[in-house]
Amino acid sequence: MKKCIFLTLAFLSFLSCSRNEDDFKTPQNECGIVTAKTYNYQFDDVTISTSSFDVNFSKFTFEYDSQKRINKVIGSLVAGSSGDLGAFYLSNIASDEITYSGNTVSVKVSVNMTTRPYDKEFVIDNGKIISRKVTSKYPFLNSDPVIYTYGYSGNQILEKTNDRLIKTLTVENGNLTKVIKWRYDLNGNVNGKIEVVYSDYDTQENLLKGKFFINGAFYMAFSKNIYHKTDSKSYDLENGVYVFNGNFYNATFVPTQTSNYFEKNCN
Template sequence: MQNCKVTSVHYSTLFYDDLVFHGKADLSYNGVIAFEYDPYNRIYKVKSGLFRLPPGGDFDGWFLREGIQDFITYSGNTVTVKHSANYTTRPYDKVFTIENGQLLNRTTTNVHNYPAFTYHFTYEYNGNQITEKRDGNVYRVFTIENGNLVKTERLLYGIDGISGKEEYVFSNYDSSPNLLKGKYYINGSLLKAFSENNYRKVDRYTYTYNNGTFEPQQHSGYSLDFGYDQQGFADLFGKDCP
């Protein structure tokens, strides 16, 4: 495969894991999120961003809309993102530390809540597992197989300790390059950015915890339908190949 630069991505392959995402705000919007590069060949602008519909209507949540932009700045290994920066109601600001393509830590400030609050995440790598800690406590455990993220597991707690867990399973991977690999800072690509290839199926499982055993509770999921161009790249991406 050629060393291609990603210029856009379709929103269907993104996974928004830190807010309630409802899809496209406008039926006329084609769902493509475009990237602009700075003179140093780094993405500095993401075109099409998160828009919040006010409560009281048919929907109350976050949608994608054209005309809204995320702005990205760089300083050494630090990447700072102001999401929906040109829109009044913004979801959050994020700061990432990335070394040699590996995510070391990130900070998320939720600016749409009042008062705003900040979470600090760190990442520990051990074989095929990555432990994500939030403010020093284990938040999720990621499992990697064949270079791809196949599962995230998050323990749920009640007043008496562990009450259950939530799992996301990513499966049916293709063998085509994931052009968002390592781009943790693109909104919706945090989990996808750990993988070499592209998943076609996502399943969510929840469990309750009783007497030392996790018991299945609910299951939901969806599949992605996409094709490939003549070079073998998933048509999820726009690209510029030298």
């Protein structure tokens, strides 16, 4: 009897792993992404260069393994010039390598570059992000991995590291509407926040939904559609009240920029 139970548990474990890996495959009746435009991508874990850029880069290209899973993204982060130390720009001379093991997805970012920003590892279960590990590969920086975990409460997703709340994400009607990035002082007390609002969603299907491991598309992966507007404002906590400190950023993408966002292969 014990042997039967063991075999049954082993079989169920195999089925679970197979199912999790199936989550990353492109189903037979769905279209696979061939390319994606660069609008809406966000890189809040690196500094994007304002002086170095590739004028010929306008889209990311995706390649697949034999199991119809994305295993390579052409178009990634390249270190800026010596006068732009620590900053990166996007170019199709760099690419990301993606591998899978059960419900874990590992990404080597800018794998073919000498200077690389980081590697990432994601645990994703049934389309939900469970954890994210970031390991710096940039010279002279701390290479100890930072692990973020994700909890779900109603329409909110709580990102934490070492039990500290880092971000609060709000999803409404299947689309990400707000991200609050909490700021702390040296004593570990909240002293401010940044609120980022995403709005003006179209009806276009977002083929990156659930693909949290695509570098730069993390926030997009929470939404079923494509947003056209983002507004970011920074606040300081003063006497228990959040006061706008004058720092803000906003961007609006017109339909001609976001229409036909993806090139697809529906074979």
